[in-house]
Amino acid sequence: MEYQAKYITEDIKLSCYDDKFFKSDIMFDHHMLIWFISGETKIVRPEGTYMFGKGDIFLVPRNQLATIINYPKDGLPHKTVVMHLTTAWLRNFYDGLPVTPSAADVPGIRHYTGHPLLESCLASLVPYFEMNNLPPGIANLKITEAVTILRSIDPGIDQVLASFEEPGKIDLAGYMEKNFMFNMTLEKFGYLTGRSLTTFKRDFKKAFSSTPQRWLTKKRLELAHYQFTEKKRKPIEVCYEVGFENLSHFSFAFKKHFGYAPSELLAAGVP
Structure with a gap:
């Protein structure tokens, strides 16, 4: 670049x-x-x-x-x-x-x-x-x-x-459901929901019965699947918008989770 x-x-x-x-x-x-x-x-x-x-x-x-x-x-x-x-x-x-x-x-x-x-x-x-x-x-x-x-x-x-307030403690589950596609560190997610990293991880476990990374990966892949099946969008477009950093890692994770690659899904019209 x-x-x-x-x-x-x-x-x-x-x-x-x-x-x-x-x-x-x-x-x-x-x-x-x-x-x-x-x-x-x-x-x-x-x-x-x-x-x-x-x-x-x-x-x-x-x-x-x-x-x-x-x-x-x-x-x-x-x-x-x-x-x-x-x-x-x-x-x-x-x-x-x-x-x-x-x-x-x-x-x-x-x-x-x-x-x-x-x-x-x-x-x-x-x-x-x-x-x-x-x-x-x-x-x-x-x-x-x-x-x-x-x-x-x-x-x-x-x-x-003129609003100078810093993020206060908010509903973690609601916030994460709206913002899971952004590839932020857990520290940033904690800050934006008004929590320390330790408290964020603890509250996340209570809310989702999962670790943040597993939950985030699953949500991002599910959003990608929806974009493919409902919007007929290309992998190169979807990959970056759902929180992945490169196409090869995205394709590997997608196939591991769903059992087929994005290209196979689009070619076969898998629902």
């Missing part, structure tokens, strides 16, 4: 993937505002699958799991401007503002494509990536500009950006 990143600061970068594709299962520690210059991204979330391409602008909330697959397109690399909206910066920004976020549902990805002010703000960052001596404080000014624009075009954004 040919990957390059240029930074204005650690919170603002120009990201570029030249390779055929790149896949990652991610939990973002910070909100991420992203503007597409070229290429295409598929983002798999519990509520659905999103496709983004040239010109799209979107915000991915922090502490949310996602499978991200980046592709070049039309002979151009996958290139984006990425702005991290950190908790520390946002606390300072909202300090003194009359904003009291209420307990909200889990936020989804927010779309801002077609807003000229926001696109102009993010596009104006591009020349700075080629400069060695940046004007003092320019990054802070640009993040302030972006958040100010977001607040003017999205009435609900304060409920997302």
Whole structure:
């Protein structure tokens, strides 16, 4: 994979993937505002699958799991401007503002494509990536500009950006049923359900009468089987979206579990 990143600061970068594709299962520690210059991204979330391409602008909330697959397109690399909206910066920004976020549902990805002010703000960052001596404080000014624009075009954004609570203890079974397809460490799953690793494993055993790894593998393979039989999708598409890291390991695990390979299932129409 040919990957390059240029930074204005650690919170603002120009990201570029030249390779055929790149896949990652991610939990973002910070909100991420992203503007597409070229290429295409598929983002798999519990509520659905999103496709983004040239010109799209979107915000991915922090502490949310996602499978991200980046592709070049039309002979151009996958290139984006990425702005991290950190908790520390946002606390300072909202300090003194009359904003009291209420307990909200889990936020989804927010779309801002077609807003000229926001696109102009993010596009104006591009020349700075080629400069060695940046004007003092320019990054802070640009993040302030972006958040100010977001607040003017999205009435609900304060409920997302001004919420600084960390994950509390939640229903483990319900959470895992919605998020099993994301290839996270058990430590991350524990954090997101408000548990230490030890408590997560103990509560998991009580909820599912199984170890996390056995249960996760079974659920991912069952989801893959459904995608093959009901959606007629290809193994290369399904493999990465159900939590596996490579096609050969996925095919081996699938055949071991079901007794036939994905290719055999699709060819024979096994129900």
